[in-house]
Amino acid sequence: xELLITAAAQIATPLTMVCIICGTIVGVxxxxxxxxxxxxxxxxxxxxxxxxxxxxxxxxMLGVYCGxxxxxxxxxxxxxxxxxxxxxxxxxxxxxMARRGDADLALGWVTVASTLGGLFSVxxxxxxxxxxxxxxLQFTPIExxxxxLFAMTCIAGVSSGQMAKGLVSGGxxxxxxxxxxxxxxxxxxxxxxxFQLSAGIALIPVIVGIxxxxxxxxxxxxxxxxxxxxxxxxxxxxxxxxREWRIRLGxxxxxxxxxxxxxxxxxxxxxxxxxxAYSEARRTSKRQENFGKGEPDGLVACESANNAVTGSALVPxxxxxxxxxxxxxxxxGALVVQGIAPGPQLFANHLxxxxxxxxxxxxxxxxxxATGALGASLFxxxxxxxxxxxxxxxxxxxxxxxxxxxxxxxxxxxxFAAGVGGAxxxxxxxxxxxxxxxxxxxxxxxxxLRQGLILxxxxxLAFLERPIxxxxxxxxxxxxxxxxxxxxxxxxx
Amino acid sequence: MEKTxxxxxxxxxxxxxxxxxxxxxxxAVFLMLTFGEVSAFARNSAGRGPYFFPRLVLIFxxxxxxxxxxxxxxxxxxxxxxxxxxxxxxxxxxxxxAYCALIQLAGFLIASILFGIAVPLLLGRRTxxxxxxxxxxxxxxxxxxxxxxxxxxxxxxPFDIGF
Numbered sequence: 278x279e280l281l282i283t284a285a286a287q288i289a290t291p292l293t294m295v296c297i298i299c300g301t302i303v304g305v306x307x308x309x310x311x312x313x314x315x316x317x318x319x320x321x322x323x324x325x326x327x328x329x330x331x332x333x334x335x336x337x338m339l340g341v342y343c344g345x346x347x348x349x350x351x352x353x354x355x356x357x358x359x360x361x362x363x364x365x366x367x368x369x370x371x372x373x374m375a376r377r378g379d380a381d382l383a384l385g386w387v388t389v390a391s392t393l394g395g396l397f398s399v400x401x402x403x404x405x406x407x408x409x410x411x412x413x414l415q416f417t418p419i420e421x422x423x424x425x426l427f428a429m430t431c432i433a434g435v436s437s438g439q440m441a442k443g444l445v446s447g448g449x450x451x452x453x454x455x456x457x458x459x460x461x462x463x464x465x466x467x468x469x470x471x472f473q474l475s476a477g478i479a480l481i482p483v484i485v486g487i488x489x490x491x492x493x494x495x496x497x498x499x500x501x502x503x504x505x506x507x508x509x510x511x512x513x514x515x516x517x518x519x520r521e522w523r524i525r526l527g528x529x530x531x532x533x534x535x536x537x538x539x540x541x542x543x544x545x546x547x548x549x550x551x552x553x554a555y556s557e558a559r560r561t562s563k564r565q566e567n568f569g570k571g572e573p574d575g576l577v578a579c580e581s582a583n584n585a586v587t588g589s590a591l592v593p594x595x596x597x598x599x600x601x602x603x604x605x606x607x608x609x610g611a612l613v614v615q616g617i618a619p620g621p622q623l624f625a626n627h628l629x630x631x632x633x634x635x636x637x638x639x640x641x642x643x644x645x646x647a648t649g650a651l652g653a654s655l656f657x658x659x660x661x662x663x664x665x666x667x668x669x670x671x672x673x674x675x676x677x678x679x680x681x682x683x684x685x686x687x688x689x690x691x692x693f694a695a696g697v698g699g700a701x702x703x704x705x706x707x708x709x710x711x712x713x714x715x716x717x718x719x720x721x722x723x724x725x726l727r728q729g730l731i732l733x734x735x736x737x738l739a740f741l742e743r744p745i746x747x748x749x750x751x752x753x754x755x756x757x758x759x760x761x762x763x764x765x766x767x768x769x770x
Numbered sequence: 771m772e773k774t775x776x777x778x779x780x781x782x783x784x785x786x787x788x789x790x791x792x793x794x795x796x797x798a799v800f801l802m803l804t805f806g807e808v809s810a811f812a813r814n815s816a817g818r819g820p821y822f823f824p825r826l827v828l829i830f831x832x833x834x835x836x837x838x839x840x841x842x843x844x845x846x847x848x849x850x851x852x853x854x855x856x857x858x859x860x861x862x863x864x865x866x867x868a869y870c871a872l873i874q875l876a877g878f879l880i881a882s883i884l885f886g887i888a889v890p891l892l893l894g895r896r897t898x899x900x901x902x903x904x905x906x907x908x909x910x911x912x913x914x915x916x917x918x919x920x921x922x923x924x925x926x927x928p929f930d931i932g933f
Binding site: 324325327328329439440441442444445448449451452455459461462463464466467490493494495497498499500663664665666668669670672673674676677680681684686689690693696697700701702704705706722723726727730735 | 782785786789793797800803808809811812818819820821822823824827828830831834835837838841848849850852853855856858859862863866867869870873874878882885886888889890892893894895897900901904905908909912916920921922923924925
């Protein structure tokens with residue numbers, strides 16, 4: 278209780294409140310703009326966190342994260358153009374509602390369901406985070422190595438249809454993390470005599486390059502595409518009456534549970550959660566015949582699910598130091614810049630910080646509701662900013678992000694190189710998220726493998742004698758072999 | 771990028787193959803480097819030396835790349851249909867490279883104002899007043915915010931004019 282009060286005191290500062298409000302508004306704006314999404318929003322917010330204290334910077338990132346997931350739904354409803362992939366399912370029911378003149382009501386459903394789904398996931402975070410952290414206190418380097426390998430399987434989740442390219446991207450990320458001084462022996466690796474490379478390649482400039490720069494470079498290809506008609510963008514906000522809500526509470530709960538469960542799994546994310554919840558709602562709803570024509574059941578299910586991902590995705594990120602997707606990988610990078618080392622020790626030694634994150638998440642979800650209710654119609658005006666101007670502005674703020682982490686112009690060139698390389702790889706259908714996941718997990722996997730080998734006198738088979746590690750190796754192998762097994766079964770069946 | 775049923779351009783397929791071969795070549799070079807000289811301490815380390823982990827990763831990469839090569843050289847290929855890159859993409863990339871260089875030469879503020887004006891012009895926008903106003907206001911706002919509020923010292927110009 279004392280820690281909770283300390284945490285509340287930490288976040289009850291004007292600066293933290295400003296960060297929550299600004300972060301949420303920026304997140305909603307980024308979410309509204311089609312093609313930007315959570316990762317670019319967080320990348321743009323990174324430079325602001327460098328000089329902020331820990332709690333306000335976390336509040337800012339959480340605001341951007343949750344706000345961007347919600348913001349994508351606004352354009353999905355009004356223009357049938359999901360601002361983010363997470364909102365794709367929302368368009369299926371939201372746009373038909375808007376077409377029949379109920380856009381304000383659809384925004385009401387979405388805003389309330391998003392807020393409640395987000396709050397549900399905070400509860401999951403509060404319950405599951407400490408338990409997972411307590412379990413992981415028993416981990417030795419061998420378990421961490423097994424866990425790191427398991428987390429790498431999330432590459433499969435973000436590489437659908439391009440598995441070979443996803444694995445190559447993941448390997449590139451692991452190799453980028455290996456450049457610089459060897460942490461055990463102090464030898465230089467792949468520095469080619471460069472002084473700057475001896476410190477390694479920093480994560481943040483690479484994130485800026487492969488997500489923000491490459492997206493802007495390739496966005497130019499679509500400049501002459503169809504653009505939304507400004508006349509379509511005037512909408513209000515109306516909260517659905519309680520009698521309508523009462524019959525959909527089960528749908529809301531089910532969507533929130535699906536989102537919370539899917540969010541904690543590596544490599545899945547909010548888009549997957551939204552579609553699973555939508556198809557589950559369609560299967561179980563008493564109003565099935567209305568699906569596709571603007572049925573609120575579908576909106577409630579997918580919006581509660583995609584926002585419930587936000588809290589639960591933080592559970593493995595903070596409790597184990599293992600990011601589940603690119604969004605949490607960027608968040609992890611920002612936390613490390615702040616001097617916070619995610620992992621079980623964070624829960625053991627800095628519980629006040631964890632409670633502060635809980636409280637921030639709750640506040641962010643409440644601010645998100647207020648932002649949606651008061652400004653839904655205003656945010657669609659963002660779509661009127663001419664894209665050629667917007668591209669320049671995003672590149673400028675992203676460059677500050679690349680530079681600000683170390684105050685080094687070398688990092689600007691790293692971001693540029695990552696941007697050009699990322700644009701080429703993206704154009705050739707290589708998934709880019711595995712590069713970041715590889716860079717984040719690389720040092721953990723390498724250190725734990727080598728420490729494990731020292732503990733076992735170089736006996737790799739001794740790794741299998743530890744039950745948790747064995748279980749994690751088995752799950753990893755099952756995930757990797759399942760696609761092969763499934764295709765065999767299909768052929769024989 | 772909008773996908774249609776049109777097959778990908780032949781040049782895209784060739785680029786896909788060239789990039790895959792380049793990745794394999796770089797992997798092979800990096801793998802060869804893992805067999806180079808290391809310090810005496812590293813040789814005797816129970817953690818298996820500095821190149822132990824990169825070697826494992828590179829061997830894994832070569833295996834993954836063998837699957838990749840099989841796919842990119844198959845008749846169906848691996849690339850999706852995307853719009854053909856235009857001179858506008860190239861000009862934006864070059865402008866960004868110039869911006870990165872100009873930050874070092876002329877400082878963040880001057881470079882950002884020029885870049886903020888150049889990008890919309892390169893991308894076909896001709897509303898001069900809006901472009902110049904936005905570039906000026908935005909660049910100065912970002913500079914003031916980071917330099918004066920967040921105290922992140924951004925690269926300064928060599929002209930000794932305070933920014």
